[in-house]
Amino acid sequence: MTDVAVLGQPVTFPFSKKTAKNRLMKSAMSERLATFSSYDPRMRGQPTEELIRLYETWGTGGIGIIVTGNIQVKKDHLEATGNAIIDRGLPSDYLDDYRVLAGAAKACGSLVLGQLSHPGRQVPITIQSSPESSSDIEHPSVAGVLFARPTPLTSQGIRDIVQRFAYAALVLYKAGFDGVQLHAAHGYLLHQFLSPRTNNRTDDYGGSLLNRARLLLETVAEIKSTVNDSSFMISVKLNCQDFLYPNDGVSERESIALAKMLEYIGVDLVEVSGGTYELQSPSREAYFIDFADRLRPNLSWSKVCVTGGFRSASAMADAVRRNSTDVIGLARPLTAEPLLVTEILRGDKLHAKKNKFPYSQTFHITAAATQIAEIGNGYDITDFSNPFNVSRFIAKLQQELPTAMSETISGYPGIF
Template sequence: MSPLATPVTFARSGKVAPTATLKSAMTERLCTYDQDNLDERGKPTPEYEHLYKVWGEGKIGVIVLGNIPIDREGLEAKKNAIIDARSPWDPVAAFKPVIAAAKAHGSLVIGQLTHGGRQVSEEVTKTPVSSSDLQCPPLGGMTFAKPRPLTVPEIDGLVKAWGYGAKVLYEAGADGAQMHSAHGYLLSQFLSGRVNQRTDDYGGSLENRFRIVKRVVEEMRRQVPDEKFILSIKINSADFSDGGLTLEESRQVCIWLDEMGLDLIELSGGTYESMAFEHKKESTKAREGYFVEFSEAIRPHIKTAKLAVTGGFRSKKAMDDAIEKGVTDIIGLARPLTAEPHLIRDMIDGKTQAARDSKMPPPLSTGASIMQIGNMSRGEPIADLNDEKVVQEIVAALTGQAPEKKQGQETSSYEKSENKL
């Protein structure tokens, strides 16, 4: 049997993922949003449910919903799904059909709970919060207001909000909850020695910077005492920025989390300031995974939790090799599954050996994946990023420039679709 197709049993919860694969959390932007009425933000839609129905058909071991802010103003982007106790609608009823659709064919489903912190666009809020007042620089056309440091009572409130998010997911039928502590979001901002300039119990030493993460784990377990409920984290293997979280610090945090009883640790890397979705070393290119060397440095120190590595994997051979050689327990995939939602199933069934190539310029890959998610949610053909005409049209849509057309050139399936940003 291919290592990719091997079931994975989580030691603490006893839950079994049918394959050694994970769909990493991505921004879907398919839920309700109102700029002024916070009560109308974040409710799942039929399109959101259909998206997870499609992914649920793909033999994915663990499907991660995400990312789901636990604060109506702490969004990663407009139209995020949200779990906030202040919202008037019933979140359990709203998420239950989504989770059921994703679990219909045997996948485990966990929800990623997050807060954008200083990485919340000015279009969403002019008053972001963070560990301290260090402003996030502009990125990809987005600008960010200068944040103010959270007060200790506000931290207390957010800890309870993460616990409430886990409770909602549990009651809605999810198998677990994941804290988003990677990519420069709020928990990552606390862990970073560069961004976190606090002088109280939540700043300074790594142990202090870890305090909020520790409290969130404890609160999620307090509100969901059922040990069959998976607790997980997505964490940077490193921030790749001066003064940011280092590999050594990440390893220590993973050791603490393993000792606290987490079932799943997902490794990624980078922040808005230091994107890491590329190879930092030539030595990793043949192995595909961006963070395989970091995983090799961390995994020997983890006693019970399963480790997933997300980023860079494209071929079945590289995925099988990473599992077989003990680099990771689980392969995490993101963008390849917006292009081919059933890629894992097709690999396991022998229909393909690798993800389809993409001709999309790397800086625009996230925008292109969001478009593909939109295609999937409406049952439209998925934009083929290996088709130069489609790529040209998407680049034009994302940059606001009209694509050049040669006389007699046919209209692509993307241009005919409703999926325009």
Template sequence: MFDPVEILRQPLTFPFSGRTAKNRFLKSAMSERLATFSTFDPCGRGQPTKELVRLYETWAKGDIGIIITGNIQIKKDHLEATGNTIIDRDLPSHYLQEWTDVARAAKSEGSLVIGQLNHPGRQVSINIQPYPEAPSDVEQPSTGGVLFGRPTPLTREGIKDIVHRFAYAASVLHKAGFDGVQLHVAHGYLLSQFLARRTNRRNDEYGGSLVNRARILLEIIAAIRQAVQNLSFIISVKLNSQDSVPEGLSIEESITVAKLLESARVDFIEVSGGTYEQTTRSPQDKPYTVETREGYFVQYAEFLRPHLNLSKIVVTGGFQTAQGMADAVSRGAADIIGLARPLTAEPLLVRDILRGEKKKAKGDKFPESPMLRFAASAAQIAEIGNGQDITDFDNAFHVARFIAKMQKEIPAAISEALFSRPS
């Protein structure tokens, strides 16, 4: 029997940037929603706050090899949610000092820090943006009580503007001391929308074949390299293994995209899955998920592995035990283990695992509801940022109190979460 701690504490050097992560753990991106926000003045949005700095100071103490921030939006009026951080060249300030403070906090104990860049495309609440932009005018269905506007297809000029905005945001993060960026190409956001036939009905050079649908992504990567001019700056991608909706990205297409990303010198690919339209695993996913092992996307990573020679693979989602995490690494399915919600409940979990003080993540007493778990993690993020005690959702009383509070605040969405179950 191998020692899981010895496997998980091994450093890992990335093939193209040459940067080295101190261990095999990655804090995956979650939307912190701790930035400034103004309903009426977009110029008052997106500034990192002292609460955000405190959050990353806390995670830094957890000895995590790589820390990825929550999705940083590239346009001030196209947001995944209120309270998103924003780097927009049209804002009066690009908040360089504030981002420098975030980078310094996240790197204070030797972690690599990477900023996740995103554009929501059609997945922006109608309350934030009634006129979203997307590859095509395919409307996002209402989800959890949130309504979405019908999108306007991006023009070629609009696409070039998006490419330049991603590159600009990356250049700001580089100046602030970040070690790299991650492009969010999963969960149904803009770049994911370009990849999927369901949401990309274009008949120009950005639609049709998979190579065309991936064109904007490859142009963004090239533009970032041009803007940053630093070979040691990490470029990574969060990529859906499959979308799990009709005409969504398939597993075979995802593998092809991953090969294109390796050719574009992407250091690591973090595999994920699903969209707002399909947030739970369904029967059609089962050939690509593993019920007897930890990690929702481990089997997809095993399918992907033979197709990549250099780019590293991160698997996030479903890991609970040090043994299960180390097993995925030792078998070669994953180079790095990504953790998200476990690190909102226990920010120092990685440190405790590497010290041999813990062998598994804390559980929770929630019913089987992704929506409730997302909301609970968001509440814990806010608690960490505000220096408060973290609510223990492994305690049934705390769970019941949280659900009651949520039902009072957003009753329809929480009722849907409580009474719907994965098929």
């Protein structure tokens, strides 16, 4: 029998001194359930009752830490339509809505972190035709999706971004969030600065790893001084490496050095993931636990969370027992089964539902996104372990997607 008791042990974070009641974390998933208007950016980003209902559901799921989907810090720079946004340029900071969301997520004692992000160049041209980034290196088109050439941020622009992250963190702090997570993985803006593939700057924000990390480090420092409460938790999501060819992204060695820098400036939790939207092949099937084994001995204080591919209680428990990681991140399993954590900890379930999709990132992501919308709307969750539901879903998807995308459907890039 699998001994899952280790997963039920609390973990206390070194700098905020906050304690998660167990070792299981709901990783960030873009919910796309906030308001959106294409013609008036001021009417964007407000949490809806569907978004609140989603967190009410996860809030009852016994999860140690709940990380929200990426909340954008600039109203016209979105990862997708329907992103939640915190931006001084909006008519409201939506503080009351975020307060309700935090209350829902925390109702049964979970810690809640708001994930903050800026897409940089990684935004379809249909959403933003003038993106901004570290450099003017355009995102290659992927599966028929086009990206515009970005404008490099000036030093004033960089300062503005840092302040935006801090402003958003302060709103979440006032709303009762336990902390924030900065999204520095998967090819978004903070990652674009980190990676030599997308950053060819010659100023203080390009070149050496320290320079490429400067935006991220300044953002952490600005959040700390703005919120000014040491119990506010800061987490950073990092790629363990970029898995790109040619191999000119962030290397494993650099990721470890970066995690040490983050520990030095008081980051409580480093979540390890991998890849970017550019990644075309499923080469990350092995996921990230081997990297965590090499990272863990380099950190004395910061806690580590590994996310990607965990499905069985025994693999989760083994990883914690072997001290490869302190926390296990789960994303897609919690859209199919929002109460899975409670069931695992009780010993009622040993494995997450196995969906019957053929290998395709598109199917997996859209299926999870569909389940998120179902939970938010209070509908039954489609069971993708049922092959009939899977074939019906694929047929519908192929009808709905533009031709360009359906042609390349099995090669759609991954984010995990």
